[in-house]
Amino acid sequence: MALPVAFFAVFFAYPVAAIVARGLRIDGAWHLGRITEVLAEPGVGQVLWFTTWQALASTALTLLVALPGAYVFARLDFPGKRMLRAVVTVPFVLPTVVVGTAFLALVGRGGLLDDLWGVRLDGTVWAVLLAHVFFNYAVVVRTVGGLWAQLDPRQEEAARMLGASRLTAWRTVTLPALGPAVAAAALMVFLFTFTSFGVVQILGGPGFSTIEVEIYRQTSQIFDLSTAAVLTLVQFAAVGAILGVHAWTVRRGESTLRLVDAARTARTPRGAGQRALLGAVLATIAVLLVLPLAVLVARSFDAPGFGYYTALTRTDGGTFLVAPIEAVGNSLRYAVAATLIAVLIGSLAAAALARKGAGRLVRGFDALLMLPLGVSAVTVGFGFLITLDEPPLDLRASWILVPLAQALVGAPFVVRTMLPVLRAVDERLREAAAVLGASPWRVWREVDLPIVRRALLIAAGFAFAVSLGEFGATVFIARPDNPTLPVAVARLLGRPGDLNYGQAMALSTILMVVCAVALLVLERLRTEPTERGVV
Amino acid sequence: MLRLDGASVRFAGHTALDGVELDVAEREIVCVLGPSGGGKSTLLRTVAGLQPLDSGRVFLDGRDLGGVPAHRRGVGLMFQDHQLFPQRDVGGNVAFGLRMHGASRQEQERRVRELLDLVGLPGAERRAVASLSGGEQQRVALARALAPRPRLLMLDEPLGQLDRSLRERLVVELRGVFRTLGTTVLAVTHDQGEAFALADRVVVMREGRIAQSGTPLEVWQRPADEFVARFLGFDNVVETTVTGQSADTPWGKLPVPEDSPQGPGTLLVRPAGVRLVDAAEGLRCTVAARTFRGTHVAVRLQPEGAPGLEAACALREAPEPGGTVGVVFDAADVVVLGGASRT
Numbered sequence: 042m043a044l045p046v047a048f049f050a051v052f053f054a055y056p057v058a059a060i061v062a063r064g065l066r067i068d069g070a071w072h073l074g075r076i077t078e079v080l081a082e083p084g085v086g087q088v089l090w091f092t093t094w095q096a097l098a099s100t101a102l103t104l105l106v107a108l109p110g111a112y113v114f115a116r117l118d119f120p121g122k123r124m125l126r127a128v129v130t131v132p133f134v135l136p137t138v139v140v141g142t143a144f145l146a147l148v149g150r151g152g153l154l155d156d157l158w159g160v161r162l163d164g165t166v167w168a169v170l171l172a173h174v175f176f177n178y179a180v181v182v183r184t185v186g187g188l189w190a191q192l193d194p195r196q197e198e199a200a201r202m203l204g205a206s207r208l209t210a211w212r213t214v215t216l217p218a219l220g221p222a223v224a225a226a227a228l229m230v231f232l233f234t235f236t237s238f239g240v241v242q243i244l245g246g247p248g249f250s251t252i253e254v255e256i257y258r259q260t261s262q263i264f265d266l267s268t269a270a271v272l273t274l275v276q277f278a279a280v281g282a283i284l285g286v287h288a289w290t291v292r293r294g295e296s297t298l299r300l301v302d303a304a305r306t307a308r309t310p311r312g313a314g315q316r317a318l319l320g321a322v323l324a325t326i327a328v329l330l331v332l333p334l335a336v337l338v339a340r341s342f343d344a345p346g347f348g349y350y351t352a353l354t355r356t357d358g359g360t361f362l363v364a365p366i367e368a369v370g371n372s373l374r375y376a377v378a379a380t381l382i383a384v385l386i387g388s389l390a391a392a393a394l395a396r397k398g399a400g401r402l403v404r405g406f407d408a409l410l411m412l413p414l415g416v417s418a419v420t421v422g423f424g425f426l427i428t429l430d431e432p433p434l435d436l437r438a439s440w441i442l443v444p445l446a447q448a449l450v451g452a453p454f455v456v457r458t459m460l461p462v463l464r465a466v467d468e469r470l471r472e473a474a475a476v477l478g479a480s481p482w483r484v485w486r487e488v489d490l491p492i493v494r495r496a497l498l499i500a501a502g503f504a505f506a507v508s509l510g511e512f513g514a515t516v517f518i519a520r521p522d523n524p525t526l527p528v529a530v531a532r533l534l535g536r537p538g539d540l541n542y543g544q545a546m547a548l549s550t551i552l553m554v555v556c557a558v559a560l561l562v563l564e565r566l567r568t569e570p571t572e573r574g575v576v
Numbered sequence: 577m578l579r580l581d582g583a584s585v586r587f588a589g590h591t592a593l594d595g596v597e598l599d600v601a602e603r604e605i606v607c608v609l610g611p612s613g614g615g616k617s618t619l620l621r622t623v624a625g626l627q628p629l630d631s632g633r634v635f636l637d638g639r640d641l642g643g644v645p646a647h648r649r650g651v652g653l654m655f656q657d658h659q660l661f662p663q664r665d666v667g668g669n670v671a672f673g674l675r676m677h678g679a680s681r682q683e684q685e686r687r688v689r690e691l692l693d694l695v696g697l698p699g700a701e702r703r704a705v706a707s708l709s710g711g712e713q714q715r716v717a718l719a720r721a722l723a724p725r726p727r728l729l730m731l732d733e734p735l736g737q738l739d740r741s742l743r744e745r746l747v748v749e750l751r752g753v754f755r756t757l758g759t760t761v762l763a764v765t766h767d768q769g770e771a772f773a774l775a776d777r778v779v780v781m782r783e784g785r786i787a788q789s790g791t792p793l794e795v796w797q798r799p800a801d802e803f804v805a806r807f808l809g810f811d812n813v814v815e816t817t818v819t820g821q822s823a824d825t826p827w828g829k830l831p832v833p834e835d836s837p838q839g840p841g842t843l844l845v846r847p848a849g850v851r852l853v854d855a856a857e858g859l860r861c862t863v864a865a866r867t868f869r870g871t872h873v874a875v876r877l878q879p880e881g882a883p884g885l886e887a888a889c890a891l892r893e894a895p896e897p898g899g900t901v902g903v904v905f906d907a908a909d910v911v912v913l914g915g916a917s918r919t
Contacts (some may be wrong), residue, residue: 198626199659201646203673204724210647213672217663 043065045390045410045452045499052445053413056424057273058270060405061245063427064270069131080269085255089275092235092251095166100227106174106325107181109225113322115189116317118307125323126182131331131557133179136527137239139549143333144244144536146171146340146546149383154337168244173237175329177230184226190307192218228287232280238418238513239527245535252276253513261517273420274388277412284411334553341546342434349543368529369551372509375440375525379508380448384501386448387455395463410456413449418513421447425518441523446514450505458500506559509552526552577602577760578623578728583632585618585784592618594784595632598651600728605754607775608764611807615784616764617656618731623762624653636727647676652726656718656733660705666692666716667701669781673682673724691719694753711742718750722757729754731763740780748772768808801913802842811849811886816843819911826882827859831907842913847874849909850887853894858902861885863895877903 069087079085114126132140148154150167192215200210238253245254252272259269310316341349390410413421425446466489474484512527519528526548533545578600578611585593589762592615600606608616619625623634623716625646634641641649652673660669670691671684679687692700695715708716714735721729735743736751751774765771771778772792780788780795799805805813816823816830817840823830825843832843852875861877864884873894875886885903 193659195655195659196661198646199653199655199661200672200676202624202627202651202653203720204647204676205672206645206647209676214661262596 045386045393046364048327048386049410049413049449052425053416053421053449055417057277057420058425058427059428060266060420060424061273062268063267064266064273072499076271076274079268080275082268083293085268085272088250088252088255088272091249093243095169095173095249095251096231096237097233098166099177101230103169103174103177103181104227105231106329107178108185109318110178110182111186111189113319116194116307117185117319118309119319125326127557129182129326130179131553132175132330133177134514135176135178135556136530136552137237138243138512138527138530138534139245139337139510139552140172140176140333141240142530142545142549143337144168144175144240145534146336147333147512149244153332156282158339166245166249168360169249170236171329172192172240172244173230173234175333176240177233178326178330180229180233181226181556184229185222188222189215189219225287228283232287235283236276236417239531242547243531252419253419254419257513260419260423266514269420273417278418280412280416287411291444331516331521337546337553338550341543341569343543343546343551349540349547368524368526368548371519371523372526372552373555375443375447376505376508378441378444379451379507379511380501382444383451383504383508384450384497387452388459388497390452391459391463394460400531411453413453418450418511419517421449422514422517425514438486440523441514442518443523444508446518447511448504450511450514451507454503454507455500458503459496462493462496463489502559502562506556509556526555577604577637578762579635580619580623581635583619583622583634584630585615585622585627586630588675591615591784593622593632595783596784596786598779598786598789599745601759603758603760603762604762605751605774606779607771607777608762608779608781608788609768609771610764610766610781614725614781616766616781617732618730618784619647619781620653620762623649623652623728623730625649626653650727652721652724652729654717654721654729654731654734657734657794658713660713660716660720661705662705664705665787666703666705666708667696669716670701670719670723671872672720674785677724687723688719689725695719695723696749710738711746714738715744718753722753722759728760728762731761734774735766736765736767743767743770744773750774752898762783777838780807782807798911799844799913803875805842805844810844810846811884811900812845812847813913814843814883816841816912816919818843823910823912826918827879827885827903827905830905830910831902832912837914838914844911844913845885845905846909846911849906850877850885851904851906852887852889852893853904855902858904861901863897863899863901863902865897866894868869877901879903 058124067550079090095281098247114122124256135143146153148171162196196214196218197210200214201207205213236253238257241249241251241254242257250258252275256269256272256276259265259272310319343349376566425442446541470488471484474488475481477489509525510527515525516531519525523531530548530552531547533541533548580596583593583596583598596615596617596619597601598606598619598649607911608619618627622629623636624645625641629642632756636649636651652871664672667688667831672690675685688701689698689764689892692698694810695718697715699713701713703728705713705716711713718734734745738746739840747770753759754844761774762776763771775792778788778790778792778795779786780800782803788795788804790798795804795807797807801809802813814825814827818824818832818836818838820838821832821834821836822835823832829847830843830845859879859882861879864877864878865876867876868891869888872888873886873891875889875894877887887903
């Protein structure tokens with residue numbers, strides 16, 4: 042427990058606090074009046090308003106589009122389902138930069154829609170909303186669909202035997218049971234879209250700016266640290282509130298549902314209605330999720346003879362000190378290191394949280410662990426720069442800085458994945474092992490580890506993908522001669538010319554493939570038969 | 577009242593129901609008995625409309641139920657593990673069916689109170705489902721199923737998850753409730769004790785087919801075939817050839833009742849019909865084991881060169897394991913299977 046606490050204190054709380062302090066302390070005195078001043082600025086009000094309403098709209102739209110998908114994945118059996126489940130998850134772990142790029146290739150200048158019908162959506166809020174749906178589709182399908190698949194279908198049947206029509210049975214029995222999961226998914230989507238950075242940065246254009254984008258602008262372009270600090274605090278407060286509500290819904294939802302083996306509840310589609318629904322969901326996935334990625338890949342091959350890819354191997358001396366292709370190696374190295382850190386910290390924290398009789402304090406830590414997901418990554422990155430540059434923690438020149446920042450984002454995922462499994466290990470299994478003569482360490486080794494191993498691998502995969510895609514913090518701390526893939530993509534996009542654009546597409550494609558491979562490996566692990574003994 | 581006509585359901589790889597013919601009369605309590613995976617639950621689900629038939633038809637009160645959706649069939653089903661709605665309290669569960677049928681609020685309250693009284697849980701309306709014991713859940717499930725007054729009530733392993741003493745008490749209560757209300761009941765169970773205690777008529781199912789149908793007494797006394805006999809717990813079953821009132825078996829020549837079917841067949845000796853005598857007389861057997869059964873002692877006997885035998889004898893007459901005894905057979909407890917009660 043001590044290690045995770047120390048980790049988050051030094052690498053999260055301290056940098057964030059330092060940057061807030063730098064913004065609000067002038068000549069050793071706090072200037073809290075700055076907060077009201079900043080909040081009163083019309084520009085800031087506009088940013089807050091836009092951030093909130095686009096997050097609400099994105100959440101509503103995502104639920105609308107993804108809930109039918111959740112049903113299809115939970116209740117229907119069709120060929121290629123496992124593959125498709127991996128496909129819809131790919132966007133979630135894709136770097137925001139790639140998502141932004143993909144939509145640019147679809148709806149931006151010279152994009153597919155522009156070519157076909159002269160329709161351009163970049164710089165409009167629609168592009169942002171669509172990208173958010175694309176990004177968070179899997180959150181809803183996984184959270185809601187995961188629970189839906191485990192709801193006993195006989196509950197609905199019981200309602201039907203008592204005279205409820207199919208629809209009434211769904212409304213009166215299934216919907217209330219799903220409610221907490223839908224709320225939890227909605228809150229997660231809201232959280233991710235509220236703090237959206239890469240997508241808005243690339244697609245939003247000058248008119249649209251979320252708090253996170255504004256923090257980045259204020260910090261790195263206008264150098265107005267006090268405004269950035271106030272915005273950080275605002276975002277912090279909002280995220281804290283969202284996480285509080287989230288923890289509350291999750292706890293409430295865990296109460297009394299009867300769950301069954303998910304493998305038993307899915308059926309082959311029956312009747313025209315179910316088949317039509319399946320078709321509609323598949324079409325949605327094709328248009329909304331697969332098409333943008335396909336266009337991205339297609340654009341990357343637009344130059345003769347893999348021109349954009351070969352260009353990646355050359356140093357042009359301008360944007361990069363090294364050939365862009367080297368970003369692949371950098372990214373992989375950083376991601377491996379970040380994964381190791383995240384898994385170590387995350388599983389220690391999860392183990393501490395899962396222990397029976399964990400007090401209120403520890404429970405509170407549970408919610409705190411989610412904060413790095415919501416706190417401005419830009420702030421964290423900039424905070425790293427100003428706090429970790431002097432002894433005893435002079436890491437500015439060290440390569441470890443990037444993995445540390447990425448692990449901060451990855452660790453919450455590790456905790457989220459491991460905690461339910463650890464909590465679900467039946468205490469009696471441990472007792473049985475102990476009675477048979479196993480020492481506490483042996484109990485852990487023989488009982489806990491085999492059950493948790495799969496969750497551990499999944500957590501590691503998630504942390505890896507998230508580290509690979511981390512942009513907001515990395516963009517600050519990655520050194521010019523060691524860019525990661527998302528940073529390199531963003532830099533390429535920031536420069537004019539077809540060659541740079543094509544290279545960005547090519548590099549995004551590489552990043553996507555790396556992510557997708559990690560994810561497919563994950564999916565294989567996930568769908569292996571569940572070990573018995575997890576109750 | 578309920579009639580199944582050649583009902584068949586096939587799942588990938590196996591046939592769950594294979595041309596089942598079944599009639600249930602008004603106010604009759606029919607219990608389908610069979611091992612797990614024998615198609616019993618599928619039978620109920622087809623009647624309920626939760627599982628479409630691959631062929632055959634289901635009639636209720638003479639009306640073909642094909643194409644009638646589950647919620648319009650007017651049949652009730654009590655699920656194996658009750659499937660109470662965890663988000664609703666006891667009253668909300670019992671009132672659910674009434675609400676679906678558009679009953680007024682007063683009507684709902686009145687009926688819920690009435691049913692909770694009936695199942696022995698008066699005043700339990702506001703209790704949470706999660707706070708109920710297994711037996712209480714079972715009672716609430718029964719009240720919920722009865723509330724909309726179904727024309728036919730179906731029970732899937734109604735007492736399956738309860739402990740023995742509770743089961744024995746509840747089965748008597750259930751029968752009382754159904755008698756009082758005049759409910760037509762179709763139940764399925766794998767527990768013969770439950771079936772015999774509950775049913776007017778027992779239907780034994782095996783691999784999607786009906787193996788035997790009759791009153792509990794008929795089925796108990798004259799199992800239709802070796803499967804039914806063994807399922808009922810009889811182990812003294814052998815191949816035989818019957819000539820007149822004598823049957824040729826590995827245990828020697830056994831006396832059989834007068835009207836027994838002739839020729840090759842299968843023969844059952846109820847343990848009570850295996851009488852122990854002095855080792856010098858009858859079939860010579862070694863005593864392999866004995867089990868105290870409360871009212872009697874089950875004695876496991878091993879004759880030389882023949883299948884083992886089980887005998888039931890009074891406590892003080894039971895021989896010590898390892899001893900040698902003689903065995904004679906009582907014609908009244910010898911049954912040549914496949915006799916009159918087969919339908």
